[in-house]
Amino acid sequence: MLILQQLINGLMLGGLYVMVAVAFTLIIGMLNFLNFTIPALFMVAAMMMWATMTGNLPFGNETLLGVFGEANLWVAGVLIAIIVVSLASLVIERFTYRYMKAKYGDATEHALPLVSSLGFLIAFEHTVISAWGSDPLTVVSPFGDATFEIGSLLFSYPQVISLVLSLGIVFTLNYIIRRTKLGRALRSIAERPETATLMGVDVLRIVPIVYVITGLLCAISGVLFTINYTTVDAYIGDTVATVAIAGMVLGGLGNVWGAVIGGLMVGIIEVFSIYIVGADFVKVPIWGLLLIILIFKPTGLFGHSAIGKGKF
């Protein structure tokens, strides 16, 4: 029974990883770039949520309280997180894609946007540290401790909702990719960027949309993290969100479904690892697993055919 409970906990954590893993996999599949701003945006969203709910924003705390009321302040938090992250995503798009001069056919060409994204990561982390320091910060969950039981298994409402929400968002996203005009445009950019324009795709309008979508995924995940785990700090991008990379690789680069399964699996592996070998040691099974996959089966469990096939 304890095992089953751990499995449940793993799925809950995995639910958060799913959205971040999908964000990573979308950008890598479409633009062939490992976007290290994703952990930063996750952290920023989580911090925005905390700041709104604890009145730590640099403006308008009374206004927000007036409009939303104490009980619904979390709604303001969600909105602010979404707005901030979306704006940030548009800026990031310009400096990791639009303004880039891709004239190098040599071995480090792929690294330029990656390096840029590391620059953003450092800038965002230090902006947050400047504003609120680097120590852990807590918030009271807006939903209290609402739990329910099935048999002897404990579920927490916010976590279950998070999981359902995660999966729902990804299902919708997948539907968009598979069946809508926008999705077709995304896939054509991913598979043949040079000819996408010839086929009538307005690349310069679509790419920012992708960045905003991935930003939103990070934002929702970050907000849910704050609600569920109630303690945040400037480094949770490094410590939490980067683990989702393992989920992405496990599922196969560019594969949205793979990222879902991969994200859930990584959550489960992490919880079980903590249970078996302790929290200090958890890095080894997760990153060791990633290392082994990269060396022996880099295409992951499911290959990478959803977006940008044949690129890797």
Place this chain on the structure above:
Amino acid sequence: MSGYLESQLIILCLSIIYAYGIFLPAASGQLNLGAAGFITLGAYASGWFNLSDGLGVSMPLSVVMAMLFTGAISFAIAFPILRTRGVYMVLATFAFAEVVSGLTINMEFLGAAAGMPVDDHAAVEIVVIAAIGVTLFSFYFMSTRLGLALRSIHDDESVSVLFGVNVRLAKVAAFTVGGMLMGLGGAMYGHHYNYIEAQAFNVLLSIYILLYVLLGGTQTAWGPLVGAIFFTVVPELIRNLAIEIGSDWLADSRFIFFGAFIVLMMVIRPEGVVTRTMQDRVASALAGRRKDTGETE
């Protein structure tokens, strides 16, 4: 030398050593985002070899052994990791560093979470000499035919193969020697501070070192030197300036500027500060040579 200047010099020298360790594979296009892993191995290895409760060997010997140890591990993982390419390799080296971090924090004989004290002390002169030695070695290494092969691989791997370059071995050599240099850096860290904190070498360190190297420029051996100097000295200068003018905000924000600077550089001058053309033109200007315009008649 004042205590403050000396501590800054140590940080600079260590950064230079780490940077060259990342530079050697980067010169052939292999991006290593796991510097922290190799540095950790060198630090703990030399510390333990030297410790009277460990192996108890003298410091010079423990440092050499630590370099060989780190080199051996670099060599062993080079083959599988170098089978990965591009973004996969970045992730693989990142994962490697996390695994090393996770393992060392749990090893009791290395002090686990309490960290490990280190017996023998390496005075500042030794660290400086190590940094100078590493710099000179790297210039030498890149000037050899192996260095030429690495730079060819960076520009065009398939053509390099066609002219007989054993690309596999060249990359492994660069990766291994780079690992050894980082091991040396770690050993110097441990012996100078005489203490290795549990998570002294983390993800941010790996990121910073890779950034120094890429921003300094990977085309010549001047790049990592310029990168390390620029990025350890400038933030300090800003901090001192901020203290002078009494601006807390400026002091706290220096890393924000660092991040923004990186973003701008990637758009404006992605090849880094020091390029091959720049090096040649500076050298020519210093030698007072006229440019040779070409054809004989």
Place this chain on the structure above:
Amino acid sequence: MSDNVLNITGIQKNFGGLKVIDDVSMDVRRGSRTALIGPNGAGKTTVFNLLTGVYPIDQGSIVLDGMEISQIPSQDRVIHGMSRSFQNIRLMPHLSTIENVMLGQHARARSLGNLMFPLGMLSKNKWRQEAEDALHNAGIGSYPGEVVANLPYGVQKRIEVVRALVSRPKLLLLDEPAAGLNEVETRQLQELLEQVSQSGVTILVVEHDMHFVRNLCDHVVVLNFGQKIFEGTPEEVHQNPAVLEAYLGREDSQPAKETSDAS
């Protein structure tokens, strides 16, 4: 057998379902200057790629100076005496002229001592000297202080030839070396190649410039749709009906001898 520096027998290459090279055989006489011509898409560069090992052949054999090389990996073929230049310039953009040429020496300098010798630091070493002399013989300077990416097109093309030459090949494969060169440069290239040929190196050149071919070469092999359709002297080739048809190309025509079932 020792009369020929290269024997290609029945080589075949498929990409996907497409027969790109279909049963091509030819012998290249030692010391000769042979041109490999054919319309675009005939497979000329593919033949070069097969010879140098960029792709493995699906069938057939390649014998270089008496040795079967089709199973030898690409990086080891140059040491057996074959090197090449490229249709689109493939010099290393971040390396200097001298360094680009020195890459051509790599196969001869693979011993540990040579690998670790500080070429860049000691400016008067034999490898560097050899590279400079080779450039000088080709009528090109060494452009100190410049990376090759900044040099004129015609100069870069000739540097590529020099790079291939310093590997001391028995057989020199040149892929459109005259393309993009003006008259003066073309003449200089021709003189260089005549010099090279006189020193005993066999030359196999892919070219479109028939004037250049007629001046330089004594033998011509014609490909079309991956098959050899004719070989002979430049004069014979000029008059052969199958060759003319291949180039002038009537939509409904099939070459008289064979069907091309390339699809």
